[in-house]
Each structure stands twice: as structure tokens, then as C-alpha cells.
Amino acid sequence: MKSRQIKIIILLSILALSAGITPAVSAMHIMEGYLPPRYVVAWGILCIPFLAAGYFSLKKTLQRQRKTLTILAMAGAYMFLLSSLKIPSVTGSCSHMTGSGLGALLFGPSTVGILGIIVLLFQAILLAHGGITTLGANTFSMAIAGPFAAYAVYRICRKLKVNKKVCYFLAALVGDLFTYCVTSMQLAIAFPSETGGVSASFLKFLAVFAPTQIPLAVIEGLLTVITMIALETYAKNELSYLGFDVGVKINVKE
Amino acid sequence: MKIVKDGIRGSNNMFGHTHDEHFSIDCFAYKSKMNHWNPTYKVFLALVTIIMCLVLNNLFVSLFVIMAMTYLIVVKSGLNMREYISVMSIPFTFLLLATLAVGFDFSRHPAGEINMDLGYFYLITSKRSLLEMFRLFIRSYAAVSALQMMTLTTSSSEIISVLKKMHVPVIVIEMMNMIYRYIFILLELNNKMKKSAHARLGYCDFRTACYSFGSIAGNILVVSLKKAETYYNAMEARCYDGEYSFLQENKKTEGVHIAGASVFVAFLLIIWFATK
Amino acid sequence: MIEPILRIRDMEYSYGNGEMALKQVSLDIYKGEKIAVIGSNGAGKSTFFLTTNGVLSPQRGEIIYNGQEINKKNIKELRKNIGIVFQDADNQIIASTVLAEVGFGPMNLKLHKDEVMDRVDEALSYMNLSSFKARPPHYLSGGEKKRVTIADIIAMKPEIIIFDEPLASLDPYNADMLEEILEKLESEQKTLLISTHDIDFAYRWAERLIVFANGRIIADGAPIEIFQNREILRQANLKQPALLEIYESLVENRILEQDDIYPKNVRDLKKLLSNRGTEEKHEKQTD
Numbered sequence: 001m002k003s004r005q006i007k008i009i010i011l012l013s014i015l016a017l018s019a020g021i022t023p024a025v026s027a028m029h030i031m032e033g034y035l036p037p038r039y040v041v042a043w044g045i046l047c048i049p050f051l052a053a054g055y056f057s058l059k060k061t062l063q064r065q066r067k068t069l070t071i072l073a074m075a076g077a078y079m080f081l082l083s084s085l086k087i088p089s090v091t092g093s094c095s096h097m098t099g100s101g102l103g104a105l106l107f108g109p110s111t112v113g114i115l116g117i118i119v120l121l122f123q124a125i126l127l128a129h130g131g132i133t134t135l136g137a138n139t140f141s142m143a144i145a146g147p148f149a150a151y152a153v154y155r156i157c158r159k160l161k162v163n164k165k166v167c168y169f170l171a172a173l174v175g176d177l178f179t180y181c182v183t184s185m186q187l188a189i190a191f192p193s194e195t196g197g198v199s200a201s202f203l204k205f206l207a208v209f210a211p212t213q214i215p216l217a218v219i220e221g222l223l224t225v226i227t228m229i230a231l232e233t234y235a236k237n238e239l240s241y242l243g244f245d246v247g248v249k250i251n252v253k254e
Numbered sequence: 255m256k257i258v259k260d261g262i263r264g265s266n267n268m269f270g271h272t273h274d275e276h277f278s279i280d281c282f283a284y285k286s287k288m289n290h291w292n293p294t295y296k297v298f299l300a301l302v303t304i305i306m307c308l309v310l311n312n313l314f315v316s317l318f319v320i321m322a323m324t325y326l327i328v329v330k331s332g333l334n335m336r337e338y339i340s341v342m343s344i345p346f347t348f349l350l351l352a353t354l355a356v357g358f359d360f361s362r363h364p365a366g367e368i369n370m371d372l373g374y375f376y377l378i379t380s381k382r383s384l385l386e387m388f389r390l391f392i393r394s395y396a397a398v399s400a401l402q403m404m405t406l407t408t409s410s411s412e413i414i415s416v417l418k419k420m421h422v423p424v425i426v427i428e429m430m431n432m433i434y435r436y437i438f439i440l441l442e443l444n445n446k447m448k449k450s451a452h453a454r455l456g457y458c459d460f461r462t463a464c465y466s467f468g469s470i471a472g473n474i475l476v477v478s479l480k481k482a483e484t485y486y487n488a489m490e491a492r493c494y495d496g497e498y499s500f501l502q503e504n505k506k507t508e509g510v511h512i513a514g515a516s517v518f519v520a521f522l523l524i525i526w527f528a529t530k
Numbered sequence: 531m532i533e534p535i536l537r538i539r540d541m542e543y544s545y546g547n548g549e550m551a552l553k554q555v556s557l558d559i560y561k562g563e564k565i566a567v568i569g570s571n572g573a574g575k576s577t578f579f580l581t582t583n584g585v586l587s588p589q590r591g592e593i594i595y596n597g598q599e600i601n602k603k604n605i606k607e608l609r610k611n612i613g614i615v616f617q618d619a620d621n622q623i624i625a626s627t628v629l630a631e632v633g634f635g636p637m638n639l640k641l642h643k644d645e646v647m648d649r650v651d652e653a654l655s656y657m658n659l660s661s662f663k664a665r666p667p668h669y670l671s672g673g674e675k676k677r678v679t680i681a682d683i684i685a686m687k688p689e690i691i692i693f694d695e696p697l698a699s700l701d702p703y704n705a706d707m708l709e710e711i712l713e714k715l716e717s718e719q720k721t722l723l724i725s726t727h728d729i730d731f732a733y734r735w736a737e738r739l740i741v742f743a744n745g746r747i748i749a750d751g752a753p754i755e756i757f758q759n760r761e762i763l764r765q766a767n768l769k770q771p772a773l774l775e776i777y778e779s780l781v782e783n784r785i786l787e788q789d790d791i792y793p794k795n796v797r798d799l800k801k802l803l804s805n806r807g808t809e810e811k812h813e814k815q816t817d
Contacts, residue, residue: 031349033397034390037308059425070482070489073429077436078478081444082471118430122437125405125413126280128345132401133304191356194383200359208355223468230472281669289664409666411626434626438668481621488622490585492686493609493638500625501633501646503664 029123029138030186032131039190044136047117050144054113061111072107076115079103080122098179101172102224104147105154116143141182150175165225172224176217180209282341286407287332292507293412294419299515300404304397306519310526313389316396318525322518323399331407341406345398349391357387410434415502431500436478443474533597534558535689535721536582536612541591543581551577552588553745559690559721566732566753567725569742570767575725576617578742579692584608610639613683617694619675623667628659628678631667635686653685657711673704680711690721697728709735733757733771734795741766754792773799 035043061068082099103112117139123129130138154171162170184205193201283289288296303323307316327333333341358379367380404413411434418427447470451457456466536559543552551574559565567575580586582593584605593600593608600608613635616622625631632653636646654660657677667675676696683691697705712735715722726732732739732753739756741749743766749756756762757770770778777793780786786802793799 031345031352031394031398032401033304033307033394034349034352035308036311037305040308055423055426062425067483067486069425069428070432070486071479073432074436074440074478074482074485076429076433077440078475080433080437081440081474084441114426114429115433118426118433121430122410122434124401125410126437128341128398128402128405129348131304131397132301133308133397187356193359194380195359195378204360205355207360219464222464223471226465226468227472227475230469231475280666284664284666284669409626411630411666431626432624435624435667438666439620442668484616484618484621485624487580487585488614488616489624491580491583491609491614491616492635492682493606494634495606495638499637500630501637501643501650503629 029120029130029142030134030183032124032134034131035134035137035186035190039186040133040136042136043140043186047113047136047139047144050110050113051117051139054110057108057110058114072111072115075103075107076118079112079115080119083119083123084127098142098146098176098220100142100146100179101150101175101220102227104151104175105168105171105224105228109144109147109151112147113139113143116147119143137186141179141186145182146175146179149178165229168225168228169221173217173221176213176220180213180217181206184209280410282331282333282337282406283409285332288326288330288407289409290505291407291511292505293408294416295507295511295515296404296408297413297416299518300400302515302519303400303403303522306522307393307396307400310522311389311393312526312529313392314525314529315522316389316392318522319396320392320399323396323403326403327406331403333406342399342402345402346395349394349398353387353391353394356390357383359383411500412502415500439481440474440478443477444470447473532560535561535596537594538582539592539594541581541588541593543577543586543588551745552581555591555745555747557740557747557750559723561689561721562716562719563721564716564735564737565721565723565740566736566738567723567740567742568727568729568732568766568768569725573742573766574745575742576694577745579614579694579723579725582608583612583614583692610686611688612690612692613686613688614692614694615679615683615696617696617698619672619679622679622682623675626666627663628654628665628667628670629663631678632681632685635682639686649685649687653681656684656714657681673700673707676700676704676708688720690723691715693722693724695725695727697726697731729757729768730771730773733774741768743767 058072061072079099082102100112100116103115107115117135120130120135120138120143121132124131124135150171153174154167157167157170158164185202187205188198188202191201192198193204303319307319324338328335328338358377360377367378367382369376369378411431414427414430414434417430418424451466451470455462457463538558539556541552541555542550544550555574555578567578569575577586581588584593584600587602587605595607595611598604598607623631625634629650632650633646636649641649651660654663657680659674659677659681662670662674662678667678670678696708700708712722712724724732724735736753739749739751739753740747741756741762748765749759749762754774757774762768763770773793773796777786777799781788786806789802793802
């Protein structure tokens with residue numbers, strides 16, 4: 001990281017502090033009881049096709065190679081760990097990685113969906129982040145929208161022959177930003193502004209989350225690059241276990 | 255010197271709260287006096303309560319739920335009041351800040367009932383919005399209380415067994431059981447690595463801290479992938495053949511509990527009807 | 531003639547990367563034997579255990595359990611009758627309560643639930659763990675975790691129990707406890723295989739010693755014979771047990787006379803020394 005980048009991060013962090021309202025929805029979880037019943041149901045239903053796809057692909061993978069069960073479970077636990085780790089931050093405000101970008105790169109977006117809903121449930125149970133009735137909405141933003149966006153960006157960048165590190169960075173960055181937009185949208189739909197309706201409310205939530213989420217996305221992007229490099233250096237063999245996913249096949253070949 | 259000190263403090267506060275407290279959320283369930291209650295009953299009680307909070311959307315119902323859940327956790331489950339407040343303080347601050355964002359709007363024009371000039375734009379709100387914000391806060395807090403009632407008295411493995419009874423696919427159940435176990439293994443691993451990184455000044459400045467964090471994250475992933483295979487072997491060594499079946503202690507639902515829950519739900523409905 | 535309980539012939543195993551981990555391993559194991567398996571790290575001990583238990587299937591060779599040749603179909607017989615207590619308890623424990631953990635093996639044996647309950651209770655009281663039943667493993671100490679992993683295997687009631695480096699990372703108190711448990715198992719005529727780097731323990735405990743080096747068994751026999759064979763010790767990078775060395779130097783310096791019965795523990799040595807004292811006294815008196 002260059003000193004200029006650090007300066008930018010510091011600047012953004014000061015912005016975050018000065019903004020005053022730094023919503024502690026740190027990893028963008030919508031809290032229990034926050035969404036009205038119809039949105040609970042709607043987001044839940046919206047998740048079903050993605051989760052079903054994830055379930056079937058998981059089942060197929062396991063039928064082919066039962067050993068992947070423990071690997072995937074480890075990956076799930078790892079996602080939980082990542083999301084509960086406090087990443088270094090200048091302001092001291094608590095910021096967490098979502099890990100969904102990294103997950104999507106390693107395991108593919110549909111598998112991350114299934115792992116994601118389990119991890120989110122554990123976060124609700126063990127850490128009181130998120131909740132049961134908001135599980136659908138949270139799963140959609142964090143375990144479906146984010147990973148799919150990250151994965152898409154990664155594939156596109158690879159096609160365009162962008163430098164691999166830049167690919168990782170962009171994938172994680174866009175994954176995070178997309179999650180942040182989707183969450184803002186979910187909140188905006190549930191709580192439209194009195195004067196300006198859903199669109200005004202959407203902009204408001206975007207603005208409110210921006211001071212924490214944008215630097216966070218940048219940091220997560222950088223950390224994902226470091227993590228992927230560490231993996232490629234020390235765990236070539238282990239990465240090939242994950243060979244059921246295209247994203248990694250590319251990594252391993254190179 | 256000061257930076258190093260800060261760094262160390264940061265590591266202890268990795269969950270916003272102290273490390274021990276994180277573990278203790280899970281640990282309360284094992285110590286709870288409500289631990290011997292039937293887990294399905296507790297899960298359903300929590301779910302029904304949350305749903306009632308949302309559907310009835312009534313301030314008094316929510317307030318009553320908060321009181322009832324506090325009673326259950328402090329009196330019936332035997333959790334120390336101070337500990338309870340400390341556990342609830344995390345979701346409390348989360349909720350407070352999140353509801354603030356709902357109650358206020360930004361606008362270029364002073365279009366609201368109450369406007370605050372902030373130079374470039376106005377922070378606007380109305381009495382109705384503020385009231386709405388308050389109701390949302392109380393409703394969410396009630397729902398969180400009900401959720402906490404469940405998690406503070408029921409161990410995660412039991413919650414998973416309830417999901418199994420609700421016919422969640424076996425693969426997902428297996429996965430959940432394993433993930434729950436692995437979470438603690440990885441947390442311990444992370445703790446050890448973090449300590450050793452601190453011991454070598456791995457958090458002396460922001461840049462190094464980022465680098466250490468990334469390397470630890472990568473390293474844990476490597477180790478966990480290696481462990482995954484050892485795990486599988488250990489399971490196969492004990493005749494695992496693709497069907498993960500766990501022994502569970504049978505905990506009977508008592509008639510008193512069912513009656514209690516019915517009275518509770520009826521009471522919520524009465525409050526709702528009376529204050530509609 | 532007594533039939534061996536387990537007979538292994540020319541077993542070979544190589545990992546995916548082509549590295550041969552086991553080369554032409556052959557041995558017979560008889561009921562009730564106390565065998566110590568020694569050899570440096572990466573000599574093939576753990577691979578040997580995993581193939582013996584049927585988790586890894588060897589590329590070549592045959593395994594005969596109780597007169598029955600093992601193939602793909604009856605590999606479960608091996609897993610049922612040969613239990614492994616893994617080195618790192620955290621790699622073995624998978625369930626989230628002690629009850630579920632110890633019940634995991636018996637449940638996989640497809641026993642009736644009551645039978646499983648009985649076995650779990652029995653194994654827990656055997657390991658002095660009854661009060662831990664509802665506890666999750668992540669709130670147990672290292673020694674307690676080890677005991678849980680042993681209870682895991684006891685509940686499956688195998689004929690042969692393999693301990694993969696059970697003494698590693700145990701404090702002296704827990705190590706003593708482990709030796710007591712081994713004695714208990716021995717009195718029940720269980721066949722025990724223990725891999726260890728603690729040669730003093732191997733010398734003290736084992737009736738038979740198997741030495742691995744580079745995937746081969748380079749020696750198989752009575753501990754005392756093997757520990758006196760410098761060539762084998764050199765090949766396997768092993769040292770002599772302290773007690774044996776002391777005894778030999780005592781003999782060399784004519785403090786003790788060479789005896790067929792070598793002292794196996796400090797108590798035996800003390801006895802020999804005090805016997806010598808009384809003999810000397812006798813000699814003086816007869817003078």
C-alpha cells in the first residue's frame with residue numbers, strides 16, 4: 001500500500017468520524033425485528049431460487065467427492081471468523097470484513113449462498129448480528145448479491161486480461177459496494193422517505209453508510225489481494241482441492 | 255509506545271466487546287437454568303413472539319414482550335442482571351444508530367415539519383417520523399430480546415436439532431453442525447496467531463497491521479483446509495458413512511410451559527386489542 | 531498355534547504426489563499384545579495406522595482380520611474393530627457436546643439408541659467424564675479433550691485400539707492418568723498399539739516394539755533386543771532409553787552384575803541395587 005492510499009483512507013475515515021452518524025450496522029446486517037412482515041416474506045422468497053441452486057450444486061459436489069464436506073464446512077467457519085474479526089482501522093470504529101468476495105472467488109457464488117445463510121444464522125445466534133426474520137434480506141444482500149457481483153467482476157476482468165491482483169481487488173471491492181447498495185435499497189423500500197419516497201430514502205441510506213462502507217470496501221479489497229497471494233504461495237495443493245470451482249481452476253493453472 | 259499499546263487493546267476487543275464475552279454468549283446457554291427445557295419449545299416461543307411483535311406492530315405489545323423476556327432471562331434462566339445488560343448493549347447501540355437513520359431525512363429544502371440547517375442541506379424530520387422511529391426501535395428491541403431469550407438458553411447444537419426436526423435438508427444440518435464446531439477451532443487458532451504476530455510487533459503501524467491481518471487470514475485458511483482432510487479421516491475412522499447422526503438428550507416439554515406460552519400469547523393479543 | 535487377530539502382508543501405500551509412505555509392510559498382531567510403534571516424524575507411523583483402520587486403502591498388499599480377508603466390501607469390519615485415538619484431540623472431536631461426540635461412533639455402528647446411550651454412559655464413567663456430558667468440547671481443557679477422544683473409541687468397543695502419540699502435549703498428571711487407563715484396557719485383554727517418541731515410555735510399557743524408518747518396518751521384536759541393537763537405533767535416529775543406558779553403565783562399572791532380567795522401570799532398578807546391597811552384606815557376614 002502506498003502512502004498516498006493511506007492518506008486517502010485516513011481522509012475518508014476522518015469523514016466517517018465527522019459524519020457523526022456512523023451506523024454500527026457494521027457488516028451491513030439488518031437487525032432482528034427491523035423489517036415489516038411483508039418484506040420479511042418477500043426477501044425470503046427472493047432468496048429461495050438462489051439457495052435451491054446452491055443446494056443442488058452442493059449436493060452434486062458432495063456426491064462426486066464426499067471429502068469436500070469438511071472442506072466446505074471449514075470454509076463456512078472461516079467466513080464466520082472473517083466477519084467477526086476486527087480489521088485494522090484508523091478510526092477505531094469497528095469494521096468487519098464480509099468475506100463474501102473471497103468466498104465467491106474460492107468456492108463460486110452459488111455455494112457461497114448456502115454457506116452464507118448458515119454463517120448469517122450463526123452470526124445472529126452467537127454474535128447478535130442480524131436476526132431470524134431478517135435472515136432472508138441479509139442473505140440476499142450479503143450472501144447472494146455481493147458474491148454474484150464479485151464473481152461477475154472477477155470473470156469479466158479475467159476475460160479482459162486485467163492483472164490478477166487488480167482482479168481480486170476489484171472483485172472484492174465491487175462485491176462489498178454492491179452489498180452496500182442492496183442493503184440501502186432494502187432499507188429504502190421498507191422505510192421510504194416522507195417527502196421524497198423510496199428514491200430519496202435510498203440516497204439517504206447510501207449517504208449514511210458511505211463514510212464507513214466505502215473505505216471498508218477498499219480495505220477489504222486490499223486484504224483480499226493479500227489473502228489470495230498468501231494462499232497462492234503457501235497452499236497450491238489445498239487450492240486444488242477446491243478444484244470444483246472454475247475460479248480456482250484458473251488460479252491453480254497459473 | 256502508545257501505538258503498540260493501542261494495538262494490543264484492539265486485539266482484545268475483536269468483537270466490539272471483550273473476547274471472553276463473545277465466548278460467553280454461547281456459554282450462557284450451557285449454564286442457563288432453562289437449559290433443560292425442551293429446545294423446540296424455546297425456539298418456537300421465540301419465533302412466535304418475534305412474529306407477534308412484527309405482525310401486531312403495537313408499542314404496548316412490544317413493551318410487554320421486552321418485560322416478559324427480561325423476566326425469563328433474568329429470573330427463570332438465572333442470568334445476572336448486569337451480564338444481561340452487557341449482552342443486550344451491543345444490539346441496543348446497533349438498533350439506536352440504525353433507527354436514527356430511519357427517523358431523519360436529508361433535503362436541500364426545509365420541507366419537513368422540523369428542519370435543521372446544516373449549511374448545504376437540511377436535516378428534516380417530523381413528529382410522525384420521530385414517533386415512527388421510536389416505535390420501530392421498541393419493536394426491534396422486543397424482537398431482539400425474544401431472539402436473545404432463545405440464544406441465551408438454548409445451545410447452538412440444540413437449535414440445529416430443532417431445524418432438523420423442521421426438515422431442513424440433511425446436508426445443511428450436517429454442514430451447520432460442523433461449522434459450529436470449526437468456528438471455535440478457528441477462533442482459537444486466530445487467537446494464537448494474533449498473539450504471536452503481536453509478539454513480533456506485527457501491529458506496530460497501520461500498514462504492518464494490514465499486512466499481518468491479511469497474512470493471518472490467508473494462513474488460517476491454509477491451515478483450515480489442511481485440517482479439513484484430517485477431520486474427514488478421523489470421521490471415517492469411526493465408521494462415518496455419509497450420514498451424520500448425533501445423539502441428543504431427550505428433553506420433555508412440560509405442560510406448565512405450554513400453558514404458560516398460551517397465556518402469554520393470549521395476553522399479547524388482549525393488549526393489542528385493548529390498545530388498537 | 532494361535533491365529534493372529536490381524537495379519538498384514540506386503541502392504542504399500544503412496545500419497546497422491548507419488549511419494550511412497552509405506553513400503554512392503556508385513557506383520558502379525560496377536561490378541562492382547564502391547565505394542566509400541568516408534569520412528570521419527572514422517573517415518574510412516576500415522577499412514578500405517580490409517581491403512582490398518584481402513585481409512586486409507588493401500589495400493590498393494592492384503593489385510594486379514596480374524597481370518598477374514600479385507601476387501602472394499604467389508605472394510606467396515608476394520609473400522610469397527612480397530613479404533614484410533616488421534617494425536618490432536620481437536621482434529622478428532624466433531625460434535626458440539628460431549629454426549630453427541632462419544633455417541634458419534636456407536637451411532638455410526640447403527641446400534642439401537644438405548645444401546646448407544648448405555649455404551650456412552652459406560653465409556654464416560656470409564657474415563658471419569660460423566661459430569662461433562664452436556665458440555666461443548668470448546669470449554670474443555672487439553673487433558674479433558676484427550677479423555678473424550680479415548681472415550682470416543684472405548685464406546686465403539688473395538689478389539690484393537692491404536693493411540694497415535696497419546697503422550698504428546700499432555701502434562702505429567704494427565705500422562706500418568708493415561709498410563710492408568712492403558713493398564714485398565716490391558717486388563718480387559720484389549721490389543722493396544724501406541725506410537726510414541728518417548729522411548730523411555732516405550733521401553734517401560736511395551737512387550738513388543740515395531741520400528742519404522744522411511745516407510746519400512748526395520749525392526750520388530752522385544753524392546754530390550756531392539757534397544758541394544760546400535761545399528762537399528764542409528765537407522766531410525768533413536769536413542770537408548772535412559773534406564774537401559776544407566777543399567778548398562780552400572781554393569782560395565784561392575785556395580786551390578788549382568789542379569790537376564792533387565793529393569794523396566796526405576797522401581798526394578800532400585801530393587802536390583804538394594805538386592806545387591808544385601809548380597810554384599812551377606813558376603814561380608816560369610817567372610
